[in-house]
Amino acid sequence: MSNSEQLAELSSLEAIYDGSREVVLELPDLGNVPDEGTSFQAKLRAVNVDVTIWLPPDYLADDGGTTLPLFELSSGIYPRKVLDSFAQELQSLAEPLRGSPVLFSWLEWLRVDARTASSSQGAAALEGRETDWEDDFENDIPTADPQEVAKSANCESCFVLLDKVPRVQLKSCQHSLCPQCAGMTSQVFAANKLKPHCPLANCRANAPELMEWTGMPELWATVSKRVLSSPFKDSIVFCPRCEDRGMDMPVVSSLDDGQAPNPARRTVRCFQCSHIFCAICRSPSHSSSCFDDPSCVVRMAKRRPPLTPELAEKAALMAAEIREEELKREVEGLASLRSADGFEKFRECFLQLHHKAIMNSLACEFGSGVELRPTPLARDVQDRFMFAIDSARIKPAFHGTDTKNYPSIFSRGLLIPGMKNEIPVAHGSAHGLGIYTANVDACWLSRGFCTADSMLVCAVRQDQMVKCVGDAMVVFSPDGVVPLFESYVPPSWKSNTSWATAPALQQSLGKQAFGKPAQPPPAKPAQPSPAKPAPKKSKFLSRLAAKSKKH
Ligand SMILES: [Zn+2]
Ligand SMILES: [Zn+2]
Ligand SMILES: [Zn+2]
Ligand SMILES: [Zn+2]
Incomplete structure (x- = not known):
């Protein structure tokens, strides 16, 4: 120290x-x-x-x-x-x-x-x-006949013996709980603004009397741990966004057995952060089946708590196939990335490899009009990243920040807050001080940090200076991540605005001619002189523009 x-x-x-x-x-x-x-x-x-x-x-x-x-x-x-x-x-x-x-x-x-x-x-x-209780449960949830149910000797949620602790017997289904499980259930339903139900996943009878057990709320870390070790886990899903911040927030999912195919009932909202997501795969809300989209399948396999055994197994098998396929493509892609002649070639190859995944993810947040433009990156930032490129895998990622920071990022690269610079820790640092990026299938994670409809698309070198946590990659070396593109939504993307006439692009093209060796930007970027002829559009830019239009 x-x-x-x-x-x-x-x-x-x-x-x-x-x-x-x-x-x-x-x-x-x-x-x-x-x-x-x-x-x-x-x-x-x-x-x-x-x-x-x-x-x-x-x-x-x-x-x-x-x-x-x-x-x-x-x-x-x-x-x-x-x-x-x-x-x-x-x-x-x-x-x-x-x-x-x-x-x-x-x-x-x-x-x-x-x-x-x-x-x-x-x-x-x-x-x-x-x-403001809100009842979105169906009324025909089965209730047991009190005569048929023998009093259980144990709490039917956590199996603790009920001879030492008081028994909480639910009126409609006669299931027995210990006070802690009653409190846990009550707290979860209350936070989700739902009337309490029996926590046993195959019962879920109405249990309004559980409201009395909302005493001193416990830490969510404690509650969620308890939920995980009880059958109640089949009725909840942890918010993926909160999970990435190190918190398990139990969101009640309305799927009864994990099979419910109705997209409206599959979509849930986190009571803590308001993130809206699919309760089965934890991707942003979507209308198609989770099994139809490879990225949903991969996310299903990573769901917490895991899905029912049958669904989980199916997802795991499919996810393994998809990953194998991806790996094969990645190995081929890596070869071309490494042999790329210079930074611009690298940028072009990178986009070819990841264009579809990047655009799909961005479209979920910014709509289908979203487009990409290359970042006007300083030469030494490019060189620093390219220096160690052939020793590691390269993954795409998103970084969300205030667009006011862009000029500094483009001239100095992404920096670690507090490390020999004046950059404050903007959004907490649950997993250590580093540069926080979101995986290519988790654009929403970075969205919360953006101040405008714009986000940086980065390449992240996979080495020991990168920590993968949930949907995030935390990069502990500024040289391990480089912002290659800036996403933006053109003001009227539906009209046929051509790439070359977009005013913002004109400006960035004025600063730096793409396709030619980049020059480090001057300390204060000069406005392009109107007398200077507009730089020629490179083939790469034309292709990029054409590609962006498809989405
Ligand atoms: Zn219990
Ligand atoms: Zn019950
Ligand atoms: Zn949340
Ligand atoms: Zn889904």
Whole structure:
């Protein structure tokens, strides 16, 4: 670690909260903290808030650094709005303390004051759940004859013996639950704004009495773990978007046995992040069968929790075939990528290989009018990426960001926040500080970070500096990822606007002639002089334009 002050602060926190039930710290190994900074997590049990804190190397540094730690809040019960107000509070607490330790003040504020601060906004949000129940379940769910059902000795959800803990017997189906399973079920249905039902997947009888079990909500991490080890898992699906942020949010799916082919009932919305997705394959909502689309099949095989055994097996078999096929194509493609003569050739080959997958994914988010244009990338950024190209596989990926950042990205490449630059951590860093990209079949993951209908299409070198987590690839080396294209939606894509006359393109063509060796852009990109003749369209650009039109 670069400074002993940080270490001292962490050690004292460890001592202060040792054995505390309200504040549980997950500190790094203090004897072995890396030079490039470290992060740790604190769970504020009583308020149900988790905070991940990242300590940059110059926080509390000897030379009087005034850098503050970065943090990210998450909670199983508070909506984003409340967490944002907490974050503001923490930030204003820290401002006057710049240069001195702030962590204790932060943790104490969260432990003692957060609940009061939230009572105005948070309570309203939580109470809202009870008022707008929405029943989209059919009424003909079978109910058991009380005479026929013997009282089970165990909770029928988690199988704990019911002699030591109270029995919660559901009125309509007579199924027996333990209080914890009753609480879990109630919390999940309440969050999904649905009336509670029996959690047993082959029963699902109405169970309004479970509403009484919405006591102190538990952390979603705890609830979801419990769901996973009970038959209730067959009634829910984890939101893929939240999963990519490290959270398992149990979304109630209305499919009864995993077979329901009705697309309307297959489509669900995450109560936490509002992401709308197919409950069977967890792709963006779609109308065709999940088995008709290779990318859906591959995603089905990765679904959490897994589908029913029969469906899961079928999907796994098909996915294996598809992957084998893809691998074969990739090996052939790689050969051409590696032999590409220069960056422009590489860019062209890359697009040929991945055009269909990229455009399909983009179309889900931006509509079928979406088009691509090559990024005006600085020469040394191109060279850095090309340098190690023949040692690894190359995958396509998306990166979503504020379009205001594009000029900087095109001249410096994508950079890791905080690493020898001024770039702040924009969207949290659940899986470590790196460049976050979305797999080619998960465009929606990057969409949330875009400020306009535009996204970067990148090539990612697959080596030990890349971590694959769910639908994301986190790149820990700036040289391992290069933004090749920028997607955009032409203002009137339905009219026959030709590629060469798109004004934005004219401008970027003015800065850099494609097809010729690229020049590094000047520090301040000069406007193209009107007297200069427009650069010739390369064959590649014409083909690209023609291809884009097809979608
Ligand atoms: Zn139980
Ligand atoms: Zn039941
Ligand atoms: Zn979600
Ligand atoms: Zn699907």
